[in-house]
Structure formats: structure tokens, C-alpha cells
Amino acid sequence: MTTAQRNDSDPTELIRQKALWMRRTALKMVYKKNLGHIGGDFSATDVLSTLYFGVLNYDPDRPEWDARDRFVMSKGHATGVLYSALCAAGYFPQDWLETYMGPRSMLNGHPNRNYLPGVETNTGPLGHGFPVALGIAIAGQITGASYRTYVLTGDGEQQEGSNWEAAMVAGNRKLANLTLIVDRNRLQQGAGTEETNGLDPLDDKYRAFGWEVVEVDGHDHAALLDVLGAPVGARDKPLCVIANTVKGKGVSFMEGLAKWHHGVPNAEEYEQAMKELV
Amino acid sequence: MAEAVLQARETFDCRKAWAATLEDLAAADTRIVAVVNDSVGSSNLGGFRDKFPDRLVNVGIAEQNMVGVGAGLANGGRIPFVSAAACFLTGRALEQIKADVAYAGFNVKLVGQSPGIAYGELGATHHSIEDYAWLRALGPITIVAPSDAWETAEAVKWAAAHDGPVYLRISRMKVPTLEIENRVFTPGKAERVRDGSDVTIIANGTTVHLADNAAADLARAGISARVLNMHTIAPLDEAAVARAAEETGAIVTVEEALVRGGLGGAVAEFTSATRPVPVERVGFPGFMPTGSVDYLFGEFGLSEAGIAEAARRALNRKPG
Ligand SMILES: Cc1ncc(C[n+]2csc(CCOP(=O)(O)OP(=O)(O)O)c2C)c(N)n1
Ligand SMILES: [Mg+2]
Numbered sequence: 001m002t003t004a005q006r007n008d009s010d011p012t013e014l015i016r017q018k019a020l021w022m023r024r025t026a027l028k029m030v031y032k033k034n035l036g037h038i039g040g041d042f043s044a045t046d047v048l049s050t051l052y053f054g055v056l057n058y059d060p061d062r063p064e065w066d067a068r069d070r071f072v073m074s075k076g077h078a079t080g081v082l083y084s085a086l087c088a089a090g091y092f093p094q095d096w097l098e099t100y101m102g103p104r105s106m107l108n109g110h111p112n113r114n115y116l117p118g119v120e121t122n123t124g125p126l127g128h129g130f131p132v133a134l135g136i137a138i139a140g141q142i143t144g145a146s147y148r149t150y151v152l153t154g155d156g157e158q159q160e161g162s163n164w165e166a167a168m169v170a171g172n173r174k175l176a177n178l179t180l181i182v183d184r185n186r187l188q189q190g191a192g193t194e195e196t197n198g199l200d201p202l203d204d205k206y207r208a209f210g211w212e213v214v215e216v217d218g219h220d221h222a223a224l225l226d227v228l229g230a231p232v233g234a235r236d237k238p239l240c241v242i243a244n245t246v247k248g249k250g251v252s253f254m255e256g257l258a259k260w261h262h263g264v265p266n267a268e269e270y271e272q273a274m275k276e277l278v
Numbered sequence: 279m280a281e282a283v284l285q286a287r288e289t290f291d292c293r294k295a296w297a298a299t300l301e302d303l304a305a306a307d308t309r310i311v312a313v314v315n316d317s318v319g320s321s322n323l324g325g326f327r328d329k330f331p332d333r334l335v336n337v338g339i340a341e342q343n344m345v346g347v348g349a350g351l352a353n354g355g356r357i358p359f360v361s362a363a364a365c366f367l368t369g370r371a372l373e374q375i376k377a378d379v380a381y382a383g384f385n386v387k388l389v390g391q392s393p394g395i396a397y398g399e400l401g402a403t404h405h406s407i408e409d410y411a412w413l414r415a416l417g418p419i420t421i422v423a424p425s426d427a428w429e430t431a432e433a434v435k436w437a438a439a440h441d442g443p444v445y446l447r448i449s450r451m452k453v454p455t456l457e458i459e460n461r462v463f464t465p466g467k468a469e470r471v472r473d474g475s476d477v478t479i480i481a482n483g484t485t486v487h488l489a490d491n492a493a494a495d496l497a498r499a500g501i502s503a504r505v506l507n508m509h510t511i512a513p514l515d516e517a518a519v520a521r522a523a524e525e526t527g528a529i530v531t532v533e534e535a536l537v538r539g540g541l542g543g544a545v546a547e548f549t550s551a552t553r554p555v556p557v558e559r560v561g562f563p564g565f566m567p568t569g570s571v572d573y574l575f576g577e578f579g580l581s582e583a584g585i586a587e588a589a590r591r592a593l594n595r596k597p598g
Contacts, residue, residue, distance in 0.1 A: 015519060033399075035399060039475060076403070101399035101568060102399075102568065102569075103567075103568065103569045103570070103573050104567045104568055104569060105399075105568040106568075107399075107568070108399070108400075108401040108568040109398075109399045109400035109401050109404070109568070110400060110401045110403050110404065112401065112402075115568075122403065123403075124400070124403030124404060125365070125369070126339050127339070153380075156316060156338065156339050157339060159316075159337075159338035159339040159340045160339055160340055160436060161342060161343065168348060177499050188316050188338070188339065189316045189317075189319065189320075190316050190317070190318050190319050191316075191318075193338075196316055196336055196338050197336070197338030197339075197340070275595060
């Protein structure tokens with residue numbers, strides 16, 4: 001975003017407001033379409049809000065601007081939060097949100113860069129965004145460009161081998177301009193990550209691959225802003241941010257339950273959820 | 279009343295038949311194992327997991343590993359059913375399917391769930407319309423797309439007993455059970471759903487009942503259409519295609535898949551080389567726009583009207 005949008009006295013206030021709007025918007029989209037991935041939308045909301053309203057340098061009027069910071073949404077199923085973030089950031093008008101997954105909508109169930117400005121690459125199959133982000137970062141490294149590249153993966157997504165292939169290259173190339181954020185909500189589609197194919201200790205794994213690793217509360221805007229907004233210059237390694245999150249965060253009856261991976265609230269649950277999201 | 283009659287045919291999600299049959303087979307044969315990628319729910323394998331917890335291998339979200347593990351389990355004397363969303367199973371693990379299953383020749387059953395465009399508005403990444411073309415190109419894999427719940431159960435039983443790689447395409451779209459007397463599932467042999475002499479409609483999977491309804495419409499207009507259920511697209515029942523070409527002189531293929539390289543491709547390859555007749559292919563032209571299953575079926579002619587229209591086009595192309 002342009003620096004003019006920021007409120008420098010308390011930068012987290014804007015992030016908080018936008019996060020609330022994004023959660024309410026994502027919920028409405030999923031409820032109205034009776035389809036979507038609300039649990040993973042909510043766990044990632046504060047990360048996206050911090051990035052778009054506190055960290056990333058972009059201009060929605062020039063989505064192809066060479067010098068923009070890149071954000072790659074590798075967990076492409078969470079379009080409720082991605083689309084509401086892009087809309088809040090000014091990439092497209094709000095009425096587009098009403099078409100979510102409708103016939104020939106630009107707001108497909110998974111993001112398509114040919115449909116929507118602000119989408120850096122098509123995702124949906126897990127384990128694709130990170131290698132693409134790696135390529136973006138390598139392009140920056142070999143051209144000496146100053147943009148930063150951020151990629152968000154799910155934690156279940158980390159089970160895909162392609163992530164580790166990317167992690168190895170990034171570590172070897174000392175890609176300080178690359179930040180991986182793992183949405184560590186400890187749930188995947190059908191169950192917990194640790195009972196399915198455990199990831200812990202995830203921090204040690206990334207350290208062993210040559211990364212600097214920071215763990216952060218993925219819902220604490222000030223902490224996220226500190227970690228994600230830190231200047232690249234202070235590092236000589238890629239940065240892995242393990243964002244400890246809660247799947248379904250913000251709605252009491254959704255928090256921490258696998259069934260809300262792609263569960264859709266009924267009318268009563270929707271009203272209850274909206275009451276909580278204030 | 280008319281409406282009630284029209285809606286009377288009960289429809290079934292074939293995944294139930296798949297899961298129930300696999301559980302029965304596994305109870306009788308301890309060699310049977312299931313391999314999944316965080317897909318217990320989408321594969322309907324919750325019951326299997328509860329009954330045979332030691333025989334469910336969940337590798338997490340890792341399809342390449344999943345198929346490799348399947349090949350290894352076959353090496354170890356197991357009969358693995360590797361079950362995942364068809365798009366990720368075939369797309370992500372294509373080289374494992376080629377090298378570890380087809381080329382190495384392991385007795386692995388690949389089970390593609392919710393294939394075609396069953397995932398509707400989740401988009402082209404989640405559609406599996408290229409799978410026929412990819413897997414058919416490999417050769418040694420028998421590819422079966424059951425048309426209804428009964429055929430799904432028969433195909434699963436056959437696959438378990440068959441020694442060799444198989445790809446089963448299991449739909450979650452609700453389809454009616456075909457009304458054919460004394461049905462026997464014979465892999466590699468087309469099933470005649472309806473006889474006819476002017477044109478042959480060759481369909482498989484979720485489109486067979488649509489083809490049969492289209493043929494009924496055509497019959498009312500005086501056009502006699504044969505309908506074949508080509509549940510096995512590889513190896514193709516060339517004899518049935520040859521008879522269709524010779525006896526009806528025009529062919530329509532219908533599949534919930536890409537028009538390139540699948541059933542239509544197989545039929546066109548065979549007829550053009552041996553008995554050239556007009557072939558009209560009904561299917562999807564490429565990456566689909568956003569839309570529900572019903573919307574995309576309608577827009578791209580996978581409907582009674584669309585199939586009947588393709589039959590008329592094929593008839594119009596008949597020489598003389
Ligand atoms: C290659 C691939 N395999 C399987 C899936 C199906 N799938 C979609 S989301 C999901 C679970 C993802 O879990 P996680 O990465 O932890 O995401 P989150 O908890 O943030 O929603 C799965 C298995 C997929 N999209 N891509
Ligand atoms: Mg998760």
C-alpha cells in the first residue's frame with residue numbers, strides 16, 4: 001500500500017479494523033455461496049491484514065508495478081480471506097465479492113491471476129506457491145531488485161515435498177528477500193497435523209535448511225508487524241515465520257475444529273458468528 | 279403427476295458403493311490396504327479406517343509419496359487401493375504413476391475420487407478432465423469409469439481380483455442406476471444400453487444416463503440411436519466401436535473429460551485408422567470458467583439436448 005494510508009501513531013489500529021472487515025466479509029461470502037474454507041480463512045486473516053495494511057509496498061492501480069512487494073497465497077483454498085484482503089486493498093470494487101464462485105465469476109474458488117489483479121500466481125493444489133515465490137525471489141536476487149517476497153502456506157501443506165525442495169534452494173542461495181509464513185493452526189483437512197503426518201519440530205527443520213526462524217502469535221498484530229516488517233538488511237538468510245494460529249479464529253464454535261475446514265454455517269450459526277465478529 | 283414421474287428415478291453417490299465394497303473385500307482379504315493423502319473423508323474411507331486402522335496408510339498431503347508408497351506396498355505383497363481426489367492423484371503424481379506403477383508394472387489400484395468437474399466452482403486446478411489423456415498415454419493401466427453405483431461396486435471387486443494396475447474413476451455426482459436386465463460387468467467390453475441403427479452414442483461414467491435420455495429424445499424424432507456404455511476406455515473395446523461404425527455409420531462420444539485424448543480421442547484414433555466415419559466428441563474444450571457442476575454441464579453440451587444435437591451433427595456429416 002501507499003504510505004499515505006498508514007496511521008503512524010498506532011499502525012495496528014488499521015490492521016485490526018481491516019481484519020475485522022475481512023473476517024465478516026469472508027464469512028458472508030462463504031455463507032451466501034454455501035461453499036468455501038472458512039476455518040483456514042480465519043486462521044490467516046491477521047497475517048494477511050498485517051501484510052496488506054502494515055508491511056507490503058504495492059499500488060492497486062498498478063498491479064504489475066515492477067517494484068511491488070510480492071505476496072503469494074500458497075494455501076489457495078482460503079479465497080474468502082484473500083479476496084477480501086485484495087478488495088480492501090483496493091484491487092477491485094466491493095460488488096465483485098457478491099459474485100464469489102458464481103457462473104463465470106472472476107472470483108473462482110481458487111485464485112487465478114488471469115482473472116484478478118493482485119493475484120501473483122494460480123494456486124489451489126497445495127505445495128505450488130512456495131516454489132513460485134522462490135522463483136520470484138531469485139529473480140529479485142539476480143536483478144538486484146529491492147522488492148520483498150512473502151509466501152503463506154498452510155501447515156498441512158508443508159507435508160508436500162515441493163516445499164522442502166524450495167526450502168533447500170532458498171537456504172543455499174541465502175535468499176534474505178524471501179519470507180515464508182506458515183499458518184500453524186495444527187489442523188489440516190481431516191484431522192490434526194501431528195496425528196496425520198507430524199511436522200514438529202518445524203522450527204528446527206527450517207533452521208537445518210539454512211533459514212532464520214521466528215515463532216509468533218499469528219493473531220497478535222503488533223507482534224506480526226514487528227516480525228514481518230523487519231528490514232531485510234538485518235538478515236543474511238531467508239526468514240521462516242511460524243505463525244501460531246487457531247483455525248476458525250474469531251468465532252467461538254469454529255475455533256480449533258477440523259469440521260470447519262470446509263464447513264458452512266447454517267442461518268443460525270451465521271447470525272451467531274456475525275454477532276461475535278464485532 | 280408428470281413431474282413426480284420425471285423425478286422418480288432415484289440417484290446415488292457412487293462413493294458409497296466404492297467404500298462399502300472395499301470394506302467387504304478387505305474383511306475377506308487381509309492383503310487389501312488403502313493409501314490416502316488426508317483424503318479419508320473425501321474418499322469415504324472413515325468406515326474402512328475404523329474397521330482396519332492398521333491397513334489405512336495416510337501419508338498426509340503428499341501425492342507423489344502416496345503413489346510411490348502404493349508401489350512399495352504392492353512389492354510387499356499387499357493390494358493397495360490408492361485413493362485421492364482424481365486431480366491431485368493423477369496430476370501431481372503423474373511421473374510416479376508412469377514410472378513406479380505403469381512402467382514397473384506394480385499391482386496398484388489408483389482410485390480417482392470426484393473426477394471430471396465434480397468440484398465445480400473450485401475451478402480448473404480441482405477438475406480432473408485431463409486424467410484419461412494422461413493415463414491412457416501410458417498404456418498398461420486399465421482405465422474404468424463406472425456409470426452408476428452398481429457398476430462401481432462391480433468394478434471395485436474386479437480391480438481387487440485383477441493382477442495389474444488399474445485406474446478407477448469414482449464419481450460423487452449423483453446418478454441413477456441404469457435399467458438393464460441381467461447386467462454383467464465385463465472389463466474391456468462395452469455394455470449395450472440401447473440398440474439403434476442411425477448413430478451410436480458412446481458414453482461413460484456420469485454421462486451414460488444422459489446419453490440414454492438423449493437417445494430416447496432422438497427416437498421420438500425418428501432417429502434410431504445406439505447407446506454404448508464404454509466403462510473401460512483403456513484398453514478400448516475396438517470390436518464394439520468397429521460394429522458401431524459399420525452398422526450405424528456415425529458416432530458421438532460423451533465424457534465428463536477433456537475432448538482431447540480421452541474416450542473421444544480413443545474412438546477417433548481407432549475409427550480414422552480403420553473405419554472412417556463422422557465422430558462428434560462431447561466434452562470439455564479446456565480449462566473451465568468458474569461455475570457449478572450443473573452450469574458447466576449445461577454450458578458445454580453435456581446434457582440431453584447437447585448430446586442429441588451432437589448426434590444430429592454426426593448424422594449430417596454422413597456421406598451421401
Ligand atoms: C495437492 C493437494 N492435495 C490435496 C488438496 C486438498 N486439500 C485442500 S485444503 C487441504 C488441507 C490443507 O491444510 P492446511 O495446509 O493445514 O491448510 P489450513 O489449515 O490453513 O486450511 C487439503 C488436503 C489440495 N488442495 N492440494
Ligand atoms: Mg492447517
